[in-house]
Amino acid sequence: MPEGHTIFRHARDQNDLFRGERVRVSSPQGRFAKEATLLDGATFRVAESRGKHLFWRFSKLPKPRVVHIHLGLAGRFRRKALSSKPSPNVRVRIEGEDSALDLSGPAICELLTYPKLRKLQARIGEDPLDPEADPERVWAALSRTRRPMGTVLLDQSVIGGLGNIYRAELLFLHRIAPTLPARELDRARFDALWADSVRLLEAGVELERIVTRGQTLEQLRARKRGEGLWIYKRARCRRCKRKVETCTLAGRTLYYCPKCQAS
DNA sequence: TAGGGATGGGTAA
DNA sequence: TACCCCTCCCTAA
Numbered sequence: 001m002p003e004g005h006t007i008f009r010h011a012r013d014q015n016d017l018f019r020g021e022r023v024r025v026s027s028p029q030g031r032f033a034k035e036a037t038l039l040d041g042a043t044f045r046v047a048e049s050r051g052k053h054l055f056w057r058f059s060k061l062p063k064p065r066v067v068h069i070h071l072g073l074a075g076r077f078r079r080k081a082l083s084s085k086p087s088p089n090v091r092v093r094i095e096g097e098d099s100a101l102d103l104s105g106p107a108i109c110e111l112l113t114y115p116k117l118r119k120l121q122a123r124i125g126e127d128p129l130d131p132e133a134d135p136e137r138v139w140a141a142l143s144r145t146r147r148p149m150g151t152v153l154l155d156q157s158v159i160g161g162l163g164n165i166y167r168a169e170l171l172f173l174h175r176i177a178p179t180l181p182a183r184e185l186d187r188a189r190f191d192a193l194w195a196d197s198v199r200l201l202e203a204g205v206e207l208e209r210i211v212t213r214g215q216t217l218e219q220l221r222a223r224k225r226g227e228g229l230w231i232y233k234r235a236r237c238r239r240c241k242r243k244v245e246t247c248t249l250a251g252r253t254l255y256y257c258p259k260c261q262a263s
Numbered sequence: 264t265a266g267g268g269a270t271g272g273g274t275a276a
Numbered sequence: 277t278a279c280c281c282c283t284c285c286c287t288a289a
Binding site: 071072073074075076089091104105106107251 | 281
Binding site for chain 2: 002003006052070071072073074075107108154156163164165166210232251252253
């Protein structure tokens with residue numbers, strides 16, 4: 001489930017769980033065992049998200065290091081009771097005073113030095129969930145490329161955090177043809193698109209699922225399961241009832257309505 | 264019960 | 277662009 005809203009939510013929840021606590025860190029699966037030994041017993045300082053990346057900072061480590069996690073497609077966090085036995089494929093278990101958290105199947109779980117962290121963060125684009133995000137940088141990037149909008153929206157070095165569902169839904173909501181060269185998008189449409197990225201990702205954080213049909217949070221919340229999306233994985237367009245088309249852009253299947261998204 | 268796709272992305276070519 | 281990794285979950289048989 002991991003688009004940016006999921007990662008943001010994990011960071012928030014993990015801060016509630018562990019911030020300021022001394023934690024036990026282990027790697028039942030073994031692939032993070034050496035790193036876990038270094039972290040075990042340290043104080044959990046903060047979890048931060050940026051795009052689809054998650055970072056854990058600790059106090060008083062022998063060497064300054066940050067844990068970098070990327071869930072990829074299969075990665076998952078599960079809250080567990082302290083007394084529970086982790087399943088053998090758990091890459092990292094972290095235990096605080098009251099509860100445990102298990103991470104399984106991440107694409108990335110590593111200890112980074114600060115120079116490497118900075119280098120990585122420089123590659124992550126503006127995150128709509130970050131209050132400091134600068135849409136001017138996104139606008140500038142769009143303005144200088146002919147790459148199609150369907151490609152650019154998934155480019156994590158331009159916007160950090162949008163995944164395949166939000167891509168399809170945002171293009172549909174703003175009636176943007178997936179193949180429209182980014183630099184042909186006018187400023188008013190871009191502003192509306194960015195504002196909606198912020199609004200819908202924020203809603204995703206609160207609702208813990210992606211819902212795009214509705215204006216207010218309450219309208220979005222009221223959508224039943226299976227009713228929350230406009231176009232992603234649908235057979236027919238909810239607006240004009242025509243057959244939904246698919247194409248592959250940025251290596252992933254994009255769903256779109258050729259009639260409603262004509263320009 | 265086996266197989267394949269998936270809300271991802273790095274790397275090699 | 278193709279391939280690979282990681283795990284879960286749904287579908288088809």
